[in-house]
Amino acid sequence: MKIAFDCSLVPGEAGGIGQYSRNLARALSKIDSENSYTLYILFPAFRRLTHPEDRKVDLPNAGNFRVVFKGIPVPFQFFRYLQGPGLPRSFREYGLGDIDADVVHSNTFCVPRFRDRKKKLIVTVYDLTVLTHPECHRKANIRHCLDGIKDAIKYADAIVAISESTKADLIKYLDAPPGLITVTHLAAGDDLRPVEDIEVLKSARLKYSLPERYVLFVGSNEPRKNIKTLLEAYALLPAGIKNEFPLVIAGGRGWLNSAIPGVIKRLGLDGAVRFAGYIGRDDMSAVYSGASVFAxxxxxxxxxxxxxxxxxxxxxxxxxxxxxMPEVAGDAARLVTPTDTGGLGEALSALLVDEGLRKEMRLKGLERAAMFSWGKCARETLALYRKVAG
Structure with missing residues (x-):
């Protein structure tokens, strides 16, 4: 079986989709030496505008796995025109035209439509927040993602949902056939583990200007991540706790976040909140391990x-x-209503003042995380490839 696997969002500062594609490709390479895989990265000319080192990707590229960069060598302005409404479908197969595949696994909301009816299409859908929380997205992103999800329901031979929650949303909001959808849970990367080496922890703190103890948030700075409420809840903590545990916000630049500096100033949190920026993959374990609480x-x-x-x-x-989030965290996390500022503040306070509770939650979290693996995700995905290919 010949499989084309979309890794277009792996290069550069990979977010959730990039991490999914990277980790799943690596896991598949460990369990499948029989089938051939083309890991394709579409439109690198576009990515290069943001990430000059877009060809440096941590993907399997030997044996039955090969990485292929496919792009349209046109000026950026014309490329943006090609991305406009009504046109992308005409060009989505351009990059795949010379890739021989029985199964194409699309991961980026750009759902190709094939003239070759023998090619089978699998599409991963991550969430439906463009419908549940449209105020958290730019209009262009809503159109792009919603078109891609609707195309997946219409044209795909199978849809992968990354949670039961996403599957339920596909059925509820877009009337997707339940039998079309397979749920495969994700996992933390195999490279993420507790770091206890003092020098490694110190090196990460120096690199990202982190305090010795801190509350950590990791994610893109965008409205859906609810950073404003986190700031307001953190502001409720006594001054002594804030002094001992500054708030560190790490992640990509995001969007629709211009109000955040004003919120920090209004709450009097200048100096108590630190923006670490994007954390490199090699440093993630140390940054997570150094956190007293992850919010x-x-x-x-x-x-x-x-x-x-x-x-x-x-x-x-x-x-x-x-x-x-409850599906993922189980009973190993403190769950709060995200719009309840007071409740979030109380949860922060409870953990920060009680070292014994933090140790208990640490052990529960390690046990919970071990229940998820990329190996399991890869086995379930490979089974779906075989089912779809017949």
């Missing part, structure tokens, strides 16, 4: 991968009681 009060998630990442590194977790 992730997202409004809505398709999965919530940072929850498992933090647990894998031994950080006690506070997260939301909505969408997929």
């Amino acid at each position: 992730y009060p997202s409004l809505y998630e398709g999965f919530g991968l940072p929850i498992l990442e933090a647990m894998s590194c031994g950080a006690p977790v506070i997260t939301s009681n909505v969408s997929s």
Whole structure:
């Protein structure tokens, strides 16, 4: 069987989709030496505008796995025109035209439509927040993602949902046939584990200007991640706790976040909140391990991968009681209503003042994270490839 696997969002500062594609490709390479895989990265000319080192990707590229960069060599302005409404479908097969595949696994909401009816299409859908929380997205992103999800329901031979929550949303909001959808849970990367080496922890703190003890948030700075409520809840803590445990916000630049500096100033948190920026993959274990508490009060998630990442590194977790987050966290995290500022503040306080509780949550988190693995996700995905290919 010949499989084309979409890794277009792996290069550069990989977010959730990039991490999913990277980890699943690596896991598949460990369990499948029989089938051939083309890991394709579409439109690198576009990515290069943001990430000059877009060809440096940590993907399997030997034996039955090969990495292929496919792009359209046109000016950026014309490329943006090609991305406009009504046109993308005409070009989505361009990059795949010379890739021989029995199964194509699309991961980026750009759902190809094939003239070759023998090619089978699998599409991964992460969440439906463009419908549940449209105010958290730019209009262009809503159109792009919603078109892609609707195309997946219409044209795909199978859909992968990354949680039962996402599957339920596909059925509820878009009337997707339940039999079309297979759920495969994600996992923290195999490289994420507790770091106890003092020098390694110190090196990460120096690199990202982190304090010795801190409350950590990891994620893109965008409205859905609910950073404003996190700031307001953190502001409720006594001055002594804030002095001992500054709040560190780490992650990509995000969008629709211009109000955040004003919120910090209004709350009098200048100096208490630090923005670490994007954390390199090699440093993630140390940054998570150094956190006294990991706070992730997202409004809505398709999965919530940072929850498992933090647990894998031994950080006690506070997260939301909505969408997929209880499904992922189980009883190993403190669950709060994401819009309840007071409740979130109380959860932060309870953990920060009680070292014994933090140790208890740390152990529960490590046990919970161990229940998820990329090996299991890869086996379930490979079974779906075989089923679809017949």
